[in-house]
Amino acid sequence: MAPGGGIFAEISESHSEDSRFSTANVQLENFQLSKPSNNSSAKAGISSTNGVHELLECPVCTKSMYPPIHQCPNGHTLCSSCKLRVHNHCPTCRYELGNIRCLALEKVAESLELPCQHQNLGCSDVFPYYSKLKHEQMCRFRPYNCPYAGSECLVTGDIPTLVTHLRNDHKVDMHDGCTFNHRYVKSNPQEVENATWMLTVFNCFGQHFCLHFEAFLLGMAPVYMAFLRFMGDDNEAKNFNYSLEVGGNGRKLIWQGVPRSIRDSHRKVRDSYDGLVIHRNMALFFSGGNRQELKLRVTGRIWREQ
Structure with missing residues (x-):
């Protein structure tokens, strides 16, 4: 086996079917991977397993394969999800797949230790192959989704990338400070669309916060809602509190809570009603006048928990 090489599951087409199958099995069985015993040898082990890692990549979806890993009679492998997608025929040689498990490749995967895929974003941890996926789904260095809901x-x-993206691509208003005072005006309040009206980003305590305000239907009742999201993880969001206030004609509504992380989608926060919810009749009462125009002033502030 060449240095740095891996398992050869795909054999030259010039061999007979039986020889292809037996050769693949022999090379799988002869492959040995020693587990690194310290950090320096771990790095060497990771680099020497690149070929094996590539072999564990499904040829259809290009994602890492996890048990059950399937193979055709010729030794070509693919993941269980793609086995259904290709209608039980090998995408490489077109042979019918049947129900053959590549147990040797699954066993080799148990010996691998690989870095998190978010290594370039700051994660320095190394994980056993079968633990890596679970970690990556919850890794605190994983990318954030754009919080724009429009x-x-x-x-x-x-976060810095998304702040620049919101400013340049979505033309979102950016403000410095921990207090806000916004006036929302709509000439025809009878039109309630399930869409965001406004998103404003605040730079406060060296962090960024997204203030959402929108109209949607709560059952059959039109409502308006304002809520704050923190541009960071949940554990950081819990360090802050915010309040929102809206009123008019001598009345007011006040909301106080903890900002939700943008790890939670805009829809998830909205559908949990985790914010200041104003029914349209109340909003029109606050607006005063002839109740034909919506005029809401929403004020609030953000503070850090001691």
């Missing part, structure tokens, strides 16, 4: 934006990145 469109299906697919941009992801770290």
Whole structure:
């Protein structure tokens, strides 16, 4: 086996079917991977397993394969999800797949230790192959989704990247400070669309916060809602509190809570009603006048928990 090489599951087409199958099995069985015993050898072990890691990549979806790993009679492998997608025929040689498990490759995967895929974003941890996926789904260094709710934006990145993206691409208003005083006006309040009216980003305590205000239907009742999201993880969000206040004609509503992390989607926060909810009749009462125009002033502040 060449240095740095891996398992050879795909054999030259010039061999017979039986020889291809037996050769693949022999090379799998002869492959040995010693577990690194310290940090320096761990780095060497990771680099020497690159070929094996590539072999564990499904040829259809290109994602890492996890048990059950399937193989065709010729030794070509693919993941269980893609086995259904290719209608039980090998995407490489078109042979019928049957129900053959590649147990040798699954066993080799148990010996691998690999870095988190978010290594370039700051995660320095190394994990056994079968623990890596679970970690990556919850890794605190994983990219954030764009918090803009006015469109299906697919941009992801770290917080500085998303702040620049919101300012340049979505033209979101950016403010410095921990207090806000916004006036929302709508000439025809009878039109209630399930869409965001406004998103404002605040730079406060060296962190960024997203203030959402929108109209939507709560059952059959039109409502308006304002809520705050923290641009960071949940554990950091719990260090802050915020309050919102809206009123008029001698009455007011006040909301106080902890900002939700942008790890929680805009829809998830909105549908849990975790914010200041104002029914339209109350909003029009606050607006005064002939109740034909919506005029709401929402004030609030953000503070750090001691």
